Amino acid sequence: MNIKMYLNNEKWLAGMTMKDEAEPENFNMALHACQDREVILQNRRQLARFLNCELGDFVCAEQTHSANFHQVVHADKGRGADKLETAVPVTDALYTYEPNILLCSFNADCVPVFFYHEPSGVAGVIHSGWQGTVKEISLKLFKHLIHDKQCDPNDFHVQICPALSQEKFEVDEDVYVQYKALGYADKWIEYNEQTSKYHIDNQQTVKQQCLLAGIPENQIQIDHTCTFQSSDGFSHRQDKQSGRHLCFIMKKEK
Template structure:
């Protein structure tokens, strides 16, 4: 079970969903699985749908960092069958190569998928709240602009399903980190009855894309809440839950 965000002659991108009829409810993450073989079976099903081998997947060991990695052909298969060879301490991947499936694993965190039709660039970002306050998405786009001479006006972004503002309830310490960004105030409110702050992580990430120079009209957000939707994996709801896999591939 999956949700498709883009499917045209150049790009295929989407997000796998929870499905109780599949092994481990279609969990895609090896680092939180009960049986490794179940996850590999789920990934294999996705690979077949994408018309690639599971060895074309590239996965990172996500640590809520602001680190990113330029994926090339030599990285194909990293983290696909075993976490041991996943790209270490990395939360964003990008490539210009066709037939490589970039993967981002989430369960409430914000997945960001992007592409540039003119250059063939594609990317996948994992931005939990810690990654957002570290500005991983903004820093990646700044890198692409400065080091890769990427015209950010040509980038299209899909922000995937994540924890909604209603359910993203935090204490003052997290609120303060977002406040220090200087541009997230419009995406936060205080609930006096609970003494909690509520933050819209998706809109904060969208703002980071806009600050980088990506036109607002080229940013799409899936407002599905992973906590409230039965097809969502939510760490906040269940610490033992599986993970969605947000994927993007450029066709040859």
């Protein structure tokens, strides 16, 4: 199995599954983008065994490129784990204070983020495609946690995981205008005169949203692996029938 682990200690478990040609459907994790539902469930169970948890510990959302987030509680365990119909609806970020819940985000070029906050014990995942980024999903979630849940921004740790690189994220003016309107993304926008296209670094824009929330820069990490260019990446831009990575985090029970 091709699994990139970022955290595995006594408190937190976090990582991202990667494309693996030796596995069924290349280790695709998405029920909404698959050839065989049973293969996906098999892949998810294999991941669960590796992480020493159960498929019923997974919580998945119906990702719709929204800026909506949901606080996961114990009663949510298993939502979206084995069927799409039970996923948390119209939501692109999940967070929880509860232990032994695997928060899941599915991605193929969109920016996957996971984070944790040591003092409060909160952890979460964010799915930020370009639409989620221009809707400022990351900034809105962190503002909610800081202002409504009294989380000190200085205690967040954020990992921005593999996504489409600026070189491969090529867009027309309609998308450029929306990034431009943010007022802070200009540094990560380049114009190609030969193609009349714009190239945008979505990872850096998401990082800037974390900084705007007050999170210290040295506590925000970026994995610059490009999902289009890497053989380990699922890329919807490269292949419309592409599978999906699963970005995850779990708070371990003390």
